Amino acid sequence: MHLLVTGGAGFIGSNFVHHLVDTTDHQVTTLDALTYAGDRSNLDGTLSNDRHEFVEGDIRDRELVTELAADADAIVNFAAESHVDRSINDTEPFVSTNVQGTQVLLDVSREVDIERFVQISTDEVYGEILDGTFAESDPPDPRNPYAATKASADLLAHSFYVTYDLPVVITRSSNNYGPRQHPEKLIPKFIKHAADGESLPLYGDGSNVREWTYVFDNCRAVERVLKEGDPGEIYNIGSGHELQNIEITRKILDEVGASEDLIEFVEDRPGHDQRYALDTEKIEALGWEPEWSFEQGLEETVEYYL
Numbered sequence: 368m369h370l371l372v373t374g375g376a377g378f379i380g381s382n383f384v385h386h387l388v389d390t391t392d393h394q395v396t397t398l399d400a401l402t403y404a405g406d407r408s409n410l411d412g413t414l415s416n417d418r419h420e421f422v423e424g425d426i427r428d429r430e431l432v433t434e435l436a437a438d439a440d441a442i443v444n445f446a447a448e449s450h451v452d453r454s455i456n457d458t459e460p461f462v463s464t465n466v467q468g469t470q471v472l473l474d475v476s477r478e479v480d481i482e483r484f485v486q487i488s489t490d491e492v493y494g495e496i497l498d499g500t501f502a503e504s505d506p507p508d509p510r511n512p513y514a515a516t517k518a519s520a521d522l523l524a525h526s527f528y529v530t531y532d533l534p535v536v537i538t539r540s541s542n543n544y545g546p547r548q549h550p551e552k553l554i555p556k557f558i559k560h561a562a563d564g565e566s567l568p569l570y571g572d573g574s575n576v577r578e579w580t581y582v583f584d585n586c587r588a589v590e591r592v593l594k595e596g597d598p599g600e601i602y603n604i605g606s607g608h609e610l611q612n613i614e615i616t617r618k619i620l621d622e623v624g625a626s627e628d629l630i631e632f633v634e635d636r637p638g639h640d641q642r643y644a645l646d647t648e649k650i651e652a653l654g655w656e657p658e659w660s661f662e663q664g665l666e667e668t669v670e671y672y673l
């Protein structure tokens with residue numbers, strides 16, 4: 368199978384490309400615009416493999432996407448503007464890449480009769496949940512501009528399945544952590560600050576809860592959905608490892624061997640969702656389950672960034 372992986376120089380996409388090159392015999396073309404969030408060096412070790420080609424380019428470039436998709440059997444779309452705080456400051460690039468970029472990929476997929484289109488989405492499209500878990504049948508209720516653009520892309524992708532019979536599957540994963548993540552995100556930022564003896568700026572009172580999935584487990588789940596997911600379906604991906612932000616901060620400080628005095632409570636993010644949590648029964652029915660405990664994953668992650 369020949370896969371076109373977009374956003375493959377970013378955090379999750381690059382781990383997915385490593386996973387494909389290391390554990391499958393698929394041919395892989397990575398398309399990435401190398402925005403501030405993308406880094407070619409995330410693909411070190413895969414670029415010399417003749418089953419992998421890297422193309423620097425934009426998913427909104429219809430001509431380029433058409434040329435690349437013509438040779439592909441499937442598209443896995445990780446490309447996105449992904450940082451909530453940035454979306455609060457400027458929504459434009461989020462609408463442009465996350466919605467219009469996805470539209471280009473879907474249009475082209477129709478034209479070239481792609482066999483499979485995997486849209487990588489997020490638990491944030493459901494909005495917050497104070498008790499219990501979200502199932503795939505729950506309606507989107509995004510509460511920040513990033514999540515709203517991801518929900519829009521999901522709806523558009525699903526409409527291509529219903530209207531044109533395009534074989535679209537959607538994955539919605541919880542927060543990922545692990546190697547190759549941009550240092551603007553909570554875990555790499557806090558590891559670095561802790562190691563450098565700098566303060567760890569924690570939003571609000573630190574009580575917000577996130578479910579943390581090790582990135583390798585998410586990559587295995589995406590591969591499973593790519594192979595075995597039913598067209599038109601959504602699959603939640605999560606680990607069940609729920610932690611308040613204050614708890615994860617303490618664990619990082621403990622792992623790095625730094626003092627809790629470095630924690631600095633700062634003004635909360637506007638519209639900060641209190642808690643996300645996912646029901647993952649549907650993907651488990653495909654034979655997937657997380658392999659990494661949070662303790663193992665955090666240990667590896669801290670070691671990687673240090």
Ligand SMILES: NC(=O)c1ccc[n+]([C@@H]2O[C@H](COP(=O)([O-])OP(=O)(O)OC[C@H]3O[C@@H](n4cnc5c(N)ncnc54)[C@H](O)[C@@H]3O)[C@@H](O)[C@H]2O)c1
Nearest residue numbers: 374376377378379400401402404405425426446447489543
């Ligand atoms: N990180 C998480 O915890 C998480 C959780 C759930 C879902 N997701 C989703 O997973 C996907 C990947 O997230 P990530 O954390 O790896 O993001 P990231 O910001 O690390 O990577 C995004 C990549 O997309 C590329 N890109 C951005 N705009 C592009 C464009 N117009 N054309 C081509 N490439 C472009 C960037 O250069 C970068 O390499 C996103 O769709 C995100 O919404 C992420």
